Amino acid sequence: MTIWVTHVLNGLSFGALLFLLSSGFTLAFGLMKIINIAHGSFYMLGAYVSVSIMLATGNFAVAIGAGAFTVLIFAIVLEEVLLRRYHLRDLPQILLTMGVAFIVSRVCLIIWGGDPLVMRTPSWLSGPLIFGDFVFPKYRIFLIVAAAVVGLLLWLVLERSRIGAYVRACVDDEEMAAAMKINTRALFTGMFGFSGLLAGLGGAIGAPYIGAYPGLDFNILPLALVVVIVGGLGSLAGAAVGSVFVGIIDSLGKALFPELSYFTIFVPMIVILAIRPTGLLGRE
Amino acid sequence: MRKPGSFAFVLAAALIIAWLAPASGISDFYVHLLVLMIIYAIFAMSLDVLMGYAGLPSLGHAAFFGLGAYAIGIATVKLSLPWWVGLIGGLVLCTAVGLVFGVIALRTHGLYFLLITLAFGQLLWGAAIRWGSFTGGFNGLPGIVPPVEWLKSTVNFFYLALAVLLALAFIMLRLVTSPFGLALRALSDSESRLNALGYHVWLYKYVAFIVTGVIAGCAGALNAFYNGFVSSRDLSISMSAEAILMVILGGTGTLWGPLLGAVIIVALRNLLSIYFEDWLIILGAFFIVAVLYAPNGIMGWFAKRPKSSAPRDEDQSPAVAIAKAPAVIAASAAAPSKVVSRQGSDGVALAVNNLVRTFGGVVAVRNVSFSVRAGERVALLGPNGAGKTTLFHLITGALAPNSGTIALFGQSITDLAPYKRARAGIGRTFQITNLFPRLTVIEHLRLCGINLVDSRFAMLKPADSYAEVERFAADALQRIGLWDERNSEVRHLSYGHQRQLEVAMAVSLQPRLLLLDEPAAGLSPAEIGPIVATIHGLDSAMTVIIVEHDMDVALAVAERVIVFNHGELVAEGSPDTIRGDEEVQRIYLGRRRA
Numbered sequence: 107m108t109i110w111v112t113h114v115l116n117g118l119s120f121g122a123l124l125f126l127l128s129s130g131f132t133l134a135f136g137l138m139k140i141i142n143i144a145h146g147s148f149y150m151l152g153a154y155v156s157v158s159i160m161l162a163t164g165n166f167a168v169a170i171g172a173g174a175f176t177v178l179i180f181a182i183v184l185e186e187v188l189l190r191r192y193h194l195r196d197l198p199q200i201l202l203t204m205g206v207a208f209i210v211s212r213v214c215l216i217i218w219g220g221d222p223l224v225m226r227t228p229s230w231l232s233g234p235l236i237f238g239d240f241v242f243p244k245y246r247i248f249l250i251v252a253a254a255v256v257g258l259l260l261w262l263v264l265e266r267s268r269i270g271a272y273v274r275a276c277v278d279d280e281e282m283a284a285a286m287k288i289n290t291r292a293l294f295t296g297m298f299g300f301s302g303l304l305a306g307l308g309g310a311i312g313a314p315y316i317g318a319y320p321g322l323d324f325n326i327l328p329l330a331l332v333v334v335i336v337g338g339l340g341s342l343a344g345a346a347v348g349s350v351f352v353g354i355i356d357s358l359g360k361a362l363f364p365e366l367s368y369f370t371i372f373v374p375m376i377v378i379l380a381i382r383p384t385g386l387l388g389r390e
Numbered sequence: 391m392r393k394p395g396s397f398a399f400v401l402a403a404a405l406i407i408a409w410l411a412p413a414s415g416i417s418d419f420y421v422h423l424l425v426l427m428i429i430y431a432i433f434a435m436s437l438d439v440l441m442g443y444a445g446l447p448s449l450g451h452a453a454f455f456g457l458g459a460y461a462i463g464i465a466t467v468k469l470s471l472p473w474w475v476g477l478i479g480g481l482v483l484c485t486a487v488g489l490v491f492g493v494i495a496l497r498t499h500g501l502y503f504l505l506i507t508l509a510f511g512q513l514l515w516g517a518a519i520r521w522g523s524f525t526g527g528f529n530g531l532p533g534i535v536p537p538v539e540w541l542k543s544t545v546n547f548f549y550l551a552l553a554v555l556l557a558l559a560f561i562m563l564r565l566v567t568s569p570f571g572l573a574l575r576a577l578s579d580s581e582s583r584l585n586a587l588g589y590h591v592w593l594y595k596y597v598a599f600i601v602t603g604v605i606a607g608c609a610g611a612l613n614a615f616y617n618g619f620v621s622s623r624d625l626s627i628s629m630s631a632e633a634i635l636m637v638i639l640g641g642t643g644t645l646w647g648p649l650l651g652a653v654i655i656v657a658l659r660n661l662l663s664i665y666f667e668d669w670l671i672i673l674g675a676f677f678i679v680a681v682l683y684a685p686n687g688i689m690g691w692f693a694k695r696p697k698s699s700a701p702r703d704e705d706q707s708p709a710v711a712i713a714k715a716p717a718v719i720a721a722s723a724a725a726p727s728k729v730v731s732r733q734g735s736d737g738v739a740l741a742v743n744n745l746v747r748t749f750g751g752v753v754a755v756r757n758v759s760f761s762v763r764a765g766e767r768v769a770l771l772g773p774n775g776a777g778k779t780t781l782f783h784l785i786t787g788a789l790a791p792n793s794g795t796i797a798l799f800g801q802s803i804t805d806l807a808p809y810k811r812a813r814a815g816i817g818r819t820f821q822i823t824n825l826f827p828r829l830t831v832i833e834h835l836r837l838c839g840i841n842l843v844d845s846r847f848a849m850l851k852p853a854d855s856y857a858e859v860e861r862f863a864a865d866a867l868q869r870i871g872l873w874d875e876r877n878s879e880v881r882h883l884s885y886g887h888q889r890q891l892e893v894a895m896a897v898s899l900q901p902r903l904l905l906l907d908e909p910a911a912g913l914s915p916a917e918i919g920p921i922v923a924t925i926h927g928l929d930s931a932m933t934v935i936i937v938e939h940d941m942d943v944a945l946a947v948a949e950r951v952i953v954f955n956h957g958e959l960v961a962e963g964s965p966d967t968i969r970g971d972e973e974v975q976r977i978y979l980g981r982r983r984a
Contacts, residue, residue, distance in 0.1 A: 141501055143508075188678065196501055197447055198681045201638065204631050205677025212670040324627055328512035331505055339502065368516045375509065376494055383497040 108240055113357050119246035121353020122253030123315065126308030127326060128333040128345045129260060130301035136277055136340030137297050139194055143203040144184070146327030147210040148302045152177045152309025153318035154214055157223045160313075166228040173310030174303050181302025185295045193294070207323060215320050222319035231314075245314055252311055256304070257346055264342065273297065277340070332375045338388025347386055404556055421544045427656045428551040429613045432558050434636035434648035436605035441634070442643030443566050444598040445578025449504050450511025451633055454484050454603040456518065456625025458610030463531035463620035464524060473537040477611050484607035488600035496595050511630055518622040530621025534614055547616055554612060558605055559649075564850045565601070566645060569840045572829075572853040574598055575643075576837055579826035582788060586820075587899065588812035588841050632673065639680045641689025650688055738800065739764040739903050739933035740785070745794035747780055754780040755791070756957040762903075762933055764799070769944040770937045771968070772954030773977060778937045779821050781954075782905050786818050787811045798903060817901030819892045821908045821937070827881035831872055834880065834891060835863035838898045862898070870894045870920065886917035893924055900929070906936040910943045918943060945969070953977070 131145045142148075156173030160166065184206060192198040231248050234241045264270035275283040276290055284290045309318070316322070329352070334340075337348025352371050359370025378385065407424075433455055441447040461480030465471040495506045518525045525531065541547050565571050573594050577584045581591045614620050623629060636655050640647025655676075663669055684690065741761040747754050755777045762768050770778050783789040785796055787808035795804045803811050826834060839859035840846055854860065867873040870890050875883060880891065893909050906925070910918045918940065925947050928934065938944035945951070951968040953961040955977050961968060968974055 135501075139501065141504060192681070196504070198685070200447075200449070200504065201634065201677050201681050204634075205674040205681075208628065208631070208670045208674030208677070210674075212668045212674070216668070324512070325516075328509055328516070331509045331512075335502075335505060335509065339505070368520050369513070372509070372513050379494050379497060379506065383502065 111240065112242060113361050114354055115242055115246065115250075117354030117357030118350065119249045119315075119353070120356060121350040122249040123308055123312045124329055124333050124353055125253045125257060125346055125349035126304055126311065128330045128337075128349055129257070129342060130304030130308075131330045132334045132337070132340055132342060132345045133260075133304070134298055134301040135334070136342075137273060138294050139196060140189065140199050140203070140298070141196065142301070143200055143327070144207040144210065144323075145203075145301075145305055145330055146323035146325070147207045148177045148181065148305035149309040149312075149326050150214060150318060150323040151180065151210060152306030153225075153313045153316070153322065154218050154223070154309075155306075156310035156313050157225045157318050158218075160225050166231075169225070169313075170307065170310040173313070174307040177306025177309070178299050178303040182295055182299035184302075185298040189298070190291070190295070211320070211323050214323075218318070220320055222317050223313075224317035225313035227314040249311060249315065253349075256307070257342075260342060269293075329371070332371055335375050335385055336378050338385030341385070341387045341389070344385055344387035351386075404552060407552075418544050421548050423656060423660055425544065425548050425551050425616055426660070427653045428548075428555045429609050429616065430632070430636065430656050431649040431652035432555055432612070433606050433609035434633045434640070434652045435559060435562055435645055436602040436609065437633045438637045438640075438642065438645055438648040439562055439566060439574075439605075440598055440602040441637055442645075442648075443571055443578065444574040444595055446595060446599065447504060447634070448599075449508035449627070449630055449634070450514075451507070451602075451606055452625045452627070452629035453511045453514045454488070454606035455610035455613070455629060455633075456514060456620070456622075457483050457487060458607030459614035459620040459624045460518065460525060460531075460610075462611055462614040463526070463534055466535070467531045467533050468524065473535075473615075480611050481604055481607050484604045485600060488603040492596045492599040496592060496599065508627070511625065511627060515622055515625050515627065518625060525622070526620075528622060530619055530623075532619040534618050534620070536615045536618075541615070551612055551616070554608065558608060559645075561850075562605065562645060564852070567852045567854075568849045569836075569845050569851070569853045569856075570594070570597075570847055570849040572833060572837060572840070573846065576826045576829060576833075579828055580824055582808075583820070583824045583826065584837070585788075585808040586786060586812055586818050586824075587837055587895070588809050589837075589846055590807075590809045628670065628673070631677070635673070635677055635680060638687055639676070639684060641687025644687065644689040647687045647689035654688075737764045738762070739766070739798070740935070741797040741800075742781075742785070743795045743797075745781070745784055745796065746792045747777075747784055747789060748792055753957050755784065758794070758954075758957070758959055760952055760959060760962070762935060764902075764933055765931050767934045767947055767949045768936070769948030769951045769965075770935060770954060771944060771951055771974070772960075776954040777957040778954055779907055780957075782818065782907050782935075782937065785811075785905060786816055812899075812901075815902030816905065817896040817899050817903070818905040819896045819907055819909055821911060823885070823888045823892055825880045825888060825891060825895075828879055830877050830879055831883070831891060832863050832867065832876040834895055835866050835898060836860075838866075838895055839863050841899060866894055866898045870924065886913055889913055889917070890920055890924075893921055897924060897928065901932065903933045903935070904928070906934065906938070908937055908939060910938060910940050922946065 127145075127149055130148070131142060134140050134142055152173040155176045156169040159172040160169035163169065188202050188206070189199055192202065227245050231245045233244055235244050235247060264273060272283065272288045272293055275286070275288060276293055280290055333345060333348040333352050335348075336351055337344030337346070351374065355374055356367070356371050360367040363370060382388075433451075437448065437451045440451070458480040461483050462473065462476035465476030465479055466473055491510055495503055495510065498506055519527055521527075536542055536547065541550060566574070573584060573589050577589070577591050577594055585591050610624060613624065632655060636651030637648045638651070639654060640649065640651030658672070658676075659669055662672055666672065739762050743759050745755055745758045758777075758781065770781070772778055780789065784791050787803070787806060787810075791804070795802060797803065798811070798814055798816065801814070803814060806814065833853075836853055836859055839862040840848075840853065840856065842862065843856060843858060845851075845856065864873065867876055872887060872891060872894075875887065880888060883891070889909060889912075893906065896904060896906070909921050909925070913921070922943055925934070925936070934947070936944060936947055945965040948965055951961075951963060951965055952959060953968060953971075953974050960977070961971050961974050963971070
């Protein structure tokens with residue numbers, strides 16, 4: 107029994123990471139209809155930067171903050187310089203972000219080399235949590251808590267704040283929102299930056315768990331895609347549901363069919379697409 | 391710009407290259423580059439058919455390239471089977487994967503399609519890396535040998551590759567100019583319009599997805615034999631991305647552009663990699679530069695500016711065009727067989743029963759029942775939001791009803807797909823002009839004409855080579871006075887002309903039931919004239935339902951008027967009765983009930 111609890115908890119902690127990764131992707135899509143191929147690169151960049159800063163300072167909080175902040179700036183620059191002028195033109199935006207993704211992958215390889223890097227877990231989060239005969243790594247619990255906090259904050263901001271109301275207005279009808287004195291351009295830049303921040307945060311918090319290595323960007327991107335396809339593109343709740351779903355299926359799949367582990371997460375995606383092409387919580 | 395040049399020209403050019411290149415004693419390195427260019431050209435051109443013609447940009451096209459390559463690697467290296475088993479197996483595999491995956495991917499539209507093809511490509515890529523015992527994992531499968539000894543020479547392989555390119559380019563060229571290709575281009579502009587013309591839109595996309603996948607598989611097979619190994623790179627995202635770059639760099643939807651793009655990218659990759667190690671940075675930069683500075687590709691630089699109204703080609707008068715064509719279709723330019731006489735269903739053309747359709751909490755159509763006699767002209771009136779267009783969508787199948795039934799000449803069509811209803815004889819116009827903006831005027835009528843000669847799925851015969859279709863199109867265009875505009879893309883037409891074409895297309899199919907949704911909306915009185923004339927000139931056997939806010943138009947045409955309000959049928963009668971009906975006056979003029 108405990109073994110299954112462990113598998114589910116493992117799945118939840120991986121799902122927590124997936125939520126940090128995919129929530130930004132789905133927010134940027136929901137608001138701006140951008141499919142950001144560089145989202146995996148955002149994640150990887152966050153991971154690399156935070157690993158480096160951790161090495162330099164030894165301060166976990168600073169490392170996480172630096173990783174997330176770097177990607178925030180990078181995303182804002184990307185939106186201002188390249189994406190803005192192709193607003194709502196999906197193919198040019200995809201191609202631009204794809205070009206950026208290729209450049210980032212090579213530049214990271216040049217800066218950080220080809221060896222995988224893993225962040226040292228801060229001492230207060232390392233080691234296992236023991237409850238009787240139940241043993242689980244503390245850091246994975248931390249992941250779940252962190253993602254839950256971020257998810258809650260996101261929900262509060264989107265549903266309860268003025269900015270959130272602007273965002274929702276913009277999702278529904280951009281022109282009407284602009285006509286009501288909402289500065290949509292600033293909102294877009296800000297939200298794209300925020301989506302980068304979330305990805306960078308995911309990469310940084312995931313660094314002691316998954317680490318940073320060449321090819322991480324295009325390894326992690328399909329996971330974000332699967333999550334949003336399962337949950338419903340553009341929906342934050344969908345990203346949460348999809349992350350947990352994919353995380354747990356991945357964990358159980360690895361335990362039950364180790365050789366097929368990679369496929370097990372794609373199976374639910376295909377099943378859901380066949381039944382409900384807009385995802386579990388997606389809008390028509 | 392969409393029309394690829396003549397095949398003979400390309401053949402000549404190819405033969406010259408073939409003669410020049412290896413025979414002129416250039417070094418093997420350049421012949422090697424030529425072979426790679428050819429392989430990538432096939433790959434990029436197949437993607438262009440999907441992306442540029444069918445409007446389905448795939449981010450996972452390399453999956454098919456990789457399947458074709460891996461099948462050969464696995465068959466010959468892992469299973470020690472003969473080469474042709476791998477080749478045929480690979481193409482069968484591409485077909486099978488296209489069949490299965492197409493069903494899933496084509497349930498979605500637009501950005502979802504992009505996401506899913508991306509996920510699909512990454513799935514196979516991940517499988518190739520992780521399924522090491524079968525695929526060789528990261529290192530791939532080395533040790534593939536060409537089928538025959540003769541092909542071990544680079545120059546000889548070049549000849550083979552060139553022959554394959556010519557054959558496949560010929561097929562693709564025929565494909566995009568055929569009725570099938572015309573329908574692909576049309577559906578990338580407007581699926582609902584093509585559906586309403588009786589084309590099975592989904593099937594076109596499905597077939598295009600599979601065919602282009604198999605062609606990409608051929609390129610992959612060629613690559614495996616040539617390089618002697620397959621690796622996960624063959625189905626990686628960067629492979630898909632390179633193909634997309636070749637397509638957009640050369641010019642999307644031009645077919646020859648991607649060939650040019652392949653030449654450029656292959657040359658750059660191989661020549662620059664002598665100096666720089668970081669091809670991915672250059673590739674990435676190229677993406678950005680191409681999007682910023684060559685949005686229409688290199689072919690776009692040479693493309694003509696938007697065509698003016700003057701006909702571009704030699705001044706061919708309609709009389710000449712008609713004279714050229716044999717009189718297969720009768721002079722009325724109709725297929726009389728399509729208009730079925732009134733008998734057989736007690737003279738009822740359309741019977742709508744208890745139809746309900748809601749959008750969320752809004753009931754757009756509430757328990758509507760009415761019937762229309764064959765040959766009757768009915769006007770549907772009602773204020774904005776009364777549910778008239780929704781009713782049309784329900785009748786044509788663009789929307790499904792929540793409940794209720796619809797019968798056409800006694801046959802239930804409630805569950806029929808839209809294109810089947812169109813073939814059963816329902817023609818329609820759209821309230822908001824729904825044409826194919828990037829198709830020319832005459833191509834619109836070709837789409838209708840090809841329907842009449844039942845060649846919708848012809849793939850290897852040019853769409854403009856059907857004499858009776860050309861005659862039909864010329865005749866229809868002459869009648870509405872758009873013959874001089876025949877070669878203009880429809881997006882460059884005036885609004886009035888677009889409305890006229892909208893009506894002419896629906897009428898030209900000689901439907902048994904014609905639904906006109908505000909044909910005169912937004913037109914000036916001068917522009918309304920021709921449309922009213924067209925409606926008056928309709929075959930008297932044709933049943934017509936017209937929604938129109940212009941009372942003069944509606945009441946001039948109608949024998950009977952049905953009035954709608956809030957999704958309900960509120961009044962029915964002759965135009966004169968309706969004119970005097972208090973309820974109707976109240977709805978329209980807001981007068982209080984006495």
